[in-house]
Amino acid sequence: MHGSIYTDPAIFADEMERIFYSTWVFVGHESEVPEPNDYVVKSIGPQSVIMTRAKDGSIHLLQNRCAHRGNLVCEAPKGNTLAFRCQYHGWTYANNGDLLGFPYKQGYDGVLDKSNITLGRVPRVESYQGFVFGSFAPDGPSLREHLGAATECLDRLARISPAGEVQLTAGWLKHRVKANWKMLLENETDGYHPQFVHSSIFSVATSGIGALYSENSTALCRDLGNGHTENDLRPEFRRIAEPMGWFGTTAEKVPNYVQAMRDSYGKAAEEIMIDGSPHVMIFPSLFIAEIQLFQIQPLAVDQTVQHVTCMQFKDAADLNRRVLQQTIGSVGPAGFLLADDSEMYERNQRGVAARNPEWVLIARGLNREHTDAEGFTVSNNTDETTLRAIWRHYMTLMDH
Amino acid sequence: MPLTLIEAEAFLYREARLADTHDYDSWEELWTEDAIYWVPAGGDSATDPANNVSVLFDNRSRIGTRVRQLKSGKRHSQNPKSSVCRLISNVELLGEHEGDTVIGATALVVESRDDRTTMWAGRYEYRLRRVADDVRMSFKKVTLVDREHPLNTLSILL
Ligand code: FES
Ligand SMILES: [Fe+2]
Numbered sequence: 325m326h327g328s329i330y331t332d333p334a335i336f337a338d339e340m341e342r343i344f345y346s347t348w349v350f351v352g353h354e355s356e357v358p359e360p361n362d363y364v365v366k367s368i369g370p371q372s373v374i375m376t377r378a379k380d381g382s383i384h385l386l387q388n389r390c391a392h393r394g395n396l397v398c399e400a401p402k403g404n405t406l407a408f409r410c411q412y413h414g415w416t417y418a419n420n421g422d423l424l425g426f427p428y429k430q431g432y433d434g435v436l437d438k439s440n441i442t443l444g445r446v447p448r449v450e451s452y453q454g455f456v457f458g459s460f461a462p463d464g465p466s467l468r469e470h471l472g473a474a475t476e477c478l479d480r481l482a483r484i485s486p487a488g489e490v491q492l493t494a495g496w497l498k499h500r501v502k503a504n505w506k507m508l509l510e511n512e513t514d515g516y517h518p519q520f521v522h523s524s525i526f527s528v529a530t531s532g533i534g535a536l537y538s539e540n541s542t543a544l545c546r547d548l549g550n551g552h553t554e555n556d557l558r559p560e561f562r563r564i565a566e567p568m569g570w571f572g573t574t575a576e577k578v579p580n581y582v583q584a585m586r587d588s589y590g591k592a593a594e595e596i597m598i599d600g601s602p603h604v605m606i607f608p609s610l611f612i613a614e615i616q617l618f619q620i621q622p623l624a625v626d627q628t629v630q631h632v633t634c635m636q637f638k639d640a641a642d643l644n645r646r647v648l649q650q651t652i653g654s655v656g657p658a659g660f661l662l663a664d665d666s667e668m669y670e671r672n673q674r675g676v677a678a679r680n681p682e683w684v685l686i687a688r689g690l691n692r693e694h695t696d697a698e699g700f701t702v703s704n705n706t707d708e709t710t711l712r713a714i715w716r717h718y719m720t721l722m723d724h
Numbered sequence: 725m726p727l728t729l730i731e732a733e734a735f736l737y738r739e740a741r742l743a744d745t746h747d748y749d750s751w752e753e754l755w756t757e758d759a760i761y762w763v764p765a766g767g768d769s770a771t772d773p774a775n776n777v778s779v780l781f782d783n784r785s786r787i788g789t790r791v792r793q794l795k796s797g798k799r800h801s802q803n804p805k806s807s808v809c810r811l812i813s814n815v816e817l818l819g820e821h822e823g824d825t826v827i828g829a830t831a832l833v834v835e836s837r838d839d840r841t842t843m844w845a846g847r848y849e850y851r852l853r854r855v856a857d858d859v860r861m862s863f864k865k866v867t868l869v870d871r872e873h874p875l876n877t878l879s880i881l882l
Binding site for chain 2: 401402493494495496497498499500501502521523524525527528529629632633634645648649651652653656657658660663664666667668670674
């Protein structure tokens with residue numbers, strides 16, 4: 325790829341149009357608005373959108389922009405309300421976006437028809453396993469078609485819960501980095517860097533992570549299609565063959581969870597607790613790393629915010645406590661891991677500003693990637709098959 | 725016996741100097757064995773850390789890991805180290821918690837690194853304890869004014 329793809333503001337503007345405002349983009353999770361009339365302010369790219377649950381339980385994505393003269397209609401980050409009232413001139417909207425009324429209406433008699441006016445709506449809203457996505461394209465592939473093979477990863481994630489449900493209820497860390505959003509996208513699927521970038525924590529604390537990304541790891545990386553990619557760590561977890569080994573713990577440490585899993589899934593529980601949770605990047609901005617979830621929010625060509633939370637698995641209180649503590653240790657602005665990843669994105673951004681050599685190399689593993697039994701391209705976990713998958717899909721979106 | 729304001733201030737200034745100068749070992753020695761070092765994030769994080777993500781929530785063993793990581797020389801986000809200088813002010817005795825003296829203060833920490841200067845401002849809450857002839861901290865909570873906003877990488881000792 326040419327280095328300017330990370331630094332050219334015109335390319336960034338084009339990406340917003342052709343990717344973030346055209347394809348399916350992750351916005352939030354249904355568990356963030358559990359009750360009727362709950363809302364939470366989220367984003368699609370640089371734009372603010374309000375995710376609401378209307379009285380009838382349906383989920384809506386509304387643009388945070390008054391239809392009158394464009395003021396914000398919602399200032400609080402979350403809450404519960406039947407209606408949003410713009411504070412500028414008092415126009416009021418239902419939580420499904422319909423205009424309820426405007427003050428001093430004589431001034432609009434014969435001028436405006438209230439029933440034609442709504443908040444801007446993200447035209448298509450769909451969920452999968454409770455993960456809510458929005459698309460500004462009024463038509464096109466369905467969310468399921470877009471997710472394709474990645475649906476199976478979200479299914480695998482859900483079954484880590486004895487109730488089969490993930491909840492995003494632990495709040496968000498927001499980490500600002502001076503780097504192009506694609507630096508984050510690439511880093512997060514890059515199995516080549518952990519041994520180098522994270523050697524400091526591997527050298528002072530016991531962690532199984534290093535081994536998963538070593539030269540001898542049996543883990544794989546996989547092109548799932550449509551720009552989605554996976555680092556499939558199951559071969560290593562199956563080699564360990566210990567329930568909860570994927571989480572770096574043992575069944576004895578989380579007895580209630582293990583019992584609940586056996587009650588829910590019977591014999592299949594052992595396999596689920598050995599295979600563990602997926603490590604998957606859903607193009608363009610949702611990254612799930614076993615127990616953590618990241619949303620990449622591009623703000624400008626060299627400015628990105630990474631929103632991070634931890635998974636909370638329904639009916640898994642003892643596991644959830646550990647998931648929360650492990651997440652705080654690893655990720656976010658002060659994380660043992662992510663503080664150094666963010667240092668690398670930022671150095672990378674400064675690096676590509678130099679004009680020679682012009683190209684970045686993403687050839688690692690071309691000599692050994694191959695097609696697996698299900699027809700996916702796979703390779704060694706440290707290979708750049710994931711990056712090639714991302715860029716190939718990116719080119720199909722950007723090329724026309 | 726509770727600490728006096730003068731003793732508390734002397735401790736806070738010493739801690740500030742050790743953090744500013746990256747004297748990691750001496751800084752680590754200031755903690756008691758039951759210590760908590762906490763930087764809440766936004767939302768409910770500052771009131772319900774058991775159910776919400778924090779920017780940082782270290783027990784004593786994790787404080788040790790943090791220091792060892794910094795000392796490894798391979799903590800890239802502190803290699804090279806930031807240049808740091810902080811002002812501690814508005815120090816008050818706020819009461820007592822299980823025998824420890826509770827201290828409130830405000831601080832402005834200025835960090836310079838690469839092409840960026842970051843100001844970390846916040847309200848600090850300490851619990852200080854007499855141990856032998858010395859003073860130790862069992863609790864330090866840093867409530868950042870920016871905690872609702874996206875934060876820069878935080879790899880210094882706040
Ligand atoms: S801009 Fe919203 S009521 Fe005027
Ligand atoms: Fe990393």
